[in-house]
Structures are given as C-alpha cells and as structure tokens.
Amino acid sequence: MTGAKITAIGSYVPARRLTNADLTQMVDTNDEWIVQRTGIRERRIARKDEYTSDLCTAAVQDLMHRYDKKMDDVDMVLVATSTPDFTFPSTASIVQHRLNIPLSAGAFDLSAACAGFVYALHTAHSYVASGMHRKVLVIGADTISKITDYNDRSTCVLFGDGAGAVLVESDGQAGGFKGFHLGSDGGGGHHVYRTGLSHTVNDVEMVDSQLLVQNGREVFRWAVRTVPDGVKQLLGKAEMSLQQIDWFIPHSANMRIIEPICERMGYPIEQVLHSLVYFGNTSAATIPLALDLGIREGKVQNGQNLLLYGFGAGLTHAGQLVQLDLAVQTGEPTTL
Template sequence: MYSLAKITGIGTHVPEERLTNADLERMVDTSDEWIVPRTGIRERRVSAPDEWSSHLAIKAVDNMLARYPVTLDQVDLILVATATPDTSFPSVACQIQDHYGLPDTGALDISAACAGFVYALHLANGMITSGLHRKILVIAAETLTKITDYTDRNTCILLGDGAGAVMVEACPADQASFIHTRMTTDGSAGIHLYKSDLATHIRGKEIIKNGYMIQNGREVFKIAVSTLSREIPRLLEQTEYTLDDIDWFVPHSANLRIIDAVCGRLDFPTEKTLFSAEYFGNTSSASIPLALQMGLDEGKVKQGDLLLLSGFGGGFVHMSSLLRWTASGRRV
C-alpha cells in the first residue's frame, strides 16, 4: 500500500470519576474475583451527567496540543469515530469544528463501533495520499456508560468512557506511517452486539428495544478471536513483515481473555501487547489510542516502532493496520 501520510501527534482524556469493581459489587451480583480473571478490568471511568463525547474529544485534542508540536492550523478535515455521539445530528465532528473555529474544514462522524479508530486512520491516510486533503484531525470518543444497563451484570462490568486524538499530515513517502491495512465485515452477526434506536429488527431478527447496548458475550468472544486469528496472518502475508517484526500489538481492549486467546492462536507474546482496559474499561473506539498513550508514557513505544493495530466490534466490522510510529518532538 502506497502512503503519503504520517501521524504527528497524539493526545487522550478520560473522565475523573472512577467506577471500581468494588463499586459494582454493591450494584449487581458480581465480584472483583469474578471480573478480573475474565476481563482484566479493575476499574473504568464514568463521564459526568452533563459530559458527552464531544467534551471528552475536545480535552483529548487539547492534550495532544500540549504534548506535541502540532497545531490545528490548516486542518481540512475532522473525522470522529464514535458509537455514542451527543446527538444523531449535528455530528460530534461538527461540534469540534465549532469549538476550535476551524475554517474551510470538513466534518464527519464514523460509525464502526470498536473498530472506529482504525477505520478513521485508514480513511485519513487514503484521503491524504489521494491528494484530496493535507491535514486531518482524527478523534475517537465514547461515553459508553450512558448506554449501559447497570442491571445487566454481564455487560455493565465492561464499559467505560474516554477519548483519543491524533493528527495525520501529508508527508514524503519515505516518512509515511501507514504500511498496509486489511478489513472484513460480517453483517450477519450484527444481532449479537447492538444498540437499539429506530428499528425493531436486525435482518428479520427481533431486537431488545431499550436504548442500551446489548451484547451476547459468548458469541462476541468467538467472533473476535476467530476473526483476528485468521485475518492478521492474511494482512502480514501481503507485506514483507512477519509477527516477529512487530514491536507492539495494539488490539481493541475489549477484555483480556480475547487478547490472550488471539495471542495464543498466533503464538505471539502477550507481553508485546498494549491493553488499556485494566483501569479504563472497554472504551470501544477510544481503547486503542488510550493503549498507545499508555505505551508512550511508560516508555515502551518509541519512534520508528512497528505497530499492529486491530479493531473489531459491532457490525461485525474488523480492521487491522500495520504502521510505523512517527510522532516525535514530545513536549515535556
């Protein structure tokens, strides 16, 4: 895959309020001893009643601007990956444009659930490489706790809120971040993970219409593990790289059991994976930038590292992307 785009900065944000496993023990029939071995999650962040995905997105962008020598000057497109927009319309991307007063800028929300961040990066790379755009602000922002049924002990233990932002800019081919991507879709499995809105059926199958996220955890686990275990080798076969070349595997942090299972099938060391859900929960599209930020803060991810990003989620949609980490010049 030919690329003329690179990532030049990253920032993240999570709300202040924490929801621990001990807190959940007082809400539903569960326990820390049950949650941690099955999910790897110890706590998650919860947005305030008057705090929405746009608010988290703006704080993530501000964090990026404070950390890296990038600016919003000449941004000509805003892409926001979110499953929890403040409103169906206007989009979160439009609210970002309004907040920063960016002129001559397109604005678009992307609905790809937990794969949204990788999808947005792919679109940004394609739009810049094609010559249609020069500088794209990519954001993933979620307030999943607002669509969580806290009487459903199998789902409420998983979900948290957070946001991440990256800048993608035009560059010479020898400086590009993006190496190759692979995407797949299985719409027939959509009934296993959804949020009801207008419809009462998905492809003829009746859905629970309560406005909350509904998940068949057993089926989601099977689909995620089988999809990534099959598609990651197919992605690498189309490049000059192997799993041994990967410095860091950054999958969507749904839960640790999925990641352990995928790594086991691929014979890939789990210590070379980045996981953000332990203290942030499953933050859907935001989980990958949160994991990347943690890897950078801990001194694990370094400029030039080869990263494998894999997103999977409702749809079912999947996208894996092989890229070089190119953001540099971090401010202290």
C-alpha cells in the first residue's frame, strides 16, 4: 500500500447566467421565494451545443494551466456524471481523447448522482493506494439543465451546470486521504429519478418524461437524517472529532438542507463551503466547485482537514476526509 494525495484542481462553468429574475419570466415564482427556500440567486446554463464532455475538458485545462500539470502520464480517467453526452461511449473516453491522454490509460464514467464526485475520489484513492495506478484524473460534471423541466418550479429553480477536476497521485508518505464512509438506500430510489429503459422503480410507476423528477420533501428528510449519522461514523473510523475539521463541504443541494444538517451535527455554518448561490445545484460538480472556490478565495490551505460529503439519487451518500497537497500555482485560474 502507498499514499495518495490531491495535487491539483480546476473548474469550469458555462458563460450563460440564469438569474432568479429570468425564472420569473418562465414560471410562477419570484426572487424572494427562491432565495428564502434555496439560497440560490443564479445558475449557469450550458449552450445547446455544449455538453458534459466540454465542461470536463475545460475544467481539466484550467487545472493544467494553474498547476503546470501534464496529462501524458495519467493512467486512469474517472468522470462522475448523471448527464453523459451518450450512454456510450463514456464521457471519460471522450475526455481522454481530447486531452491526448495515453491510449494505455483506463477511462470510465461513474454514476452515483450528487454523491458521484466523492465516490470517484474514493475509487481513485483505492486505485492509487493499491499501487495499481499512479496518477488518476477525477472529474465531477453535469449539464443538469438539459434534463430539467422548466415548467416545474419546484425543480427548475435549483439546477445548473458545471464541472470540477482534481488529480490524485501516488505519495510515498502517509497520503492525504484520512477516512471515508459510503452508503445507499435503494428503497428510496423512486424519490429522485429520470426514466430510462425501465419505467418502474420499487414497484412504483415512474413519470416517463425523460426529465428529472424529484420528491424534494422526501429527499430533504432522508438527507437531514442520513448525512449527520454518516459523518459521525466517518469521524469514528478516522478517530477524529468535528472540532478537528477545518471545512465541511457538503453537496450544494439547497441551503435549507445544509443548514439543518449542520444544526444536527453541531457544526458552525461559517465553516461550510458551498457553490450554490451563483451556480445552483450542479449535481456531481457541486463539491469540487465549492472546494475550488474555497481555494481561490484563500480559505482552503494545504494540510487542513476537509470533510466532503455527497448525497443524492439512489439514494446514495459518500463522505471523504482529506488533506490537500496542492502544487504551487503557476498560472491564474479561469474566471468563473
């Protein structure tokens, strides 16, 4: 076994802004209602000809520019997404080709919805720590706007598009991955879904719209109950306390979910990083976007204890306790 560490990060969001004022022209809503119930003011929307692979590529290019990293020795590409360009080929394979990553590198997509980035990080850590791989590119990206029902005000106010990427590399030292906790409650799968080949989950008939459908009340109840318990178990495994966590980075689903989670945990909201105010819920991209915003703002530093926790459709959840070991930045980050 060897250590593994996160050495570089990059992010990207589309140029188009969809503000709360814009949404008032589309559905019966208003800025005060949206902010009060979600905390969101804007979200970014991909162009009609802009897809998840494009967002992934741009996020990795930001990473490469900022940290002077090359892709010619990457030996695995993981893309966490619920909105791949195609069912197949994988988005990871498309990204591998565009970035001239060696043909000997593995590439696949990982589907765990809003918990996807943390699941992908866990997978990358396992690959590197086992010695099977030395440099893994991990990307969390989604273009949720392409599957959003803009006639449904309960969901269309939430979602946006974005991508975040990190490099996980081998480290002869102890490494930066300090603990994890995973879980799934498939019995709640019918609370967040998009229909596919089957239209039935848990003997419940789904609405066959090919758009995202969510029972927000049930997801809220599940998340507020599940995440604090998962965090407790993760910290127990790592033999750490909440007081040792410098920053908590949960999935940026909705401030009305994050706040009661922190209240139940007894964790100060001032030490929470999120990306929802100007980017909305970007599914697998929310956690890397929030992490990168913290780095750009000078809040997150190498060696700090960071608690990442994703949760969403499945119903899946995943927590990871990490310390960054970022290389010195040599280039300015892309403007978000």
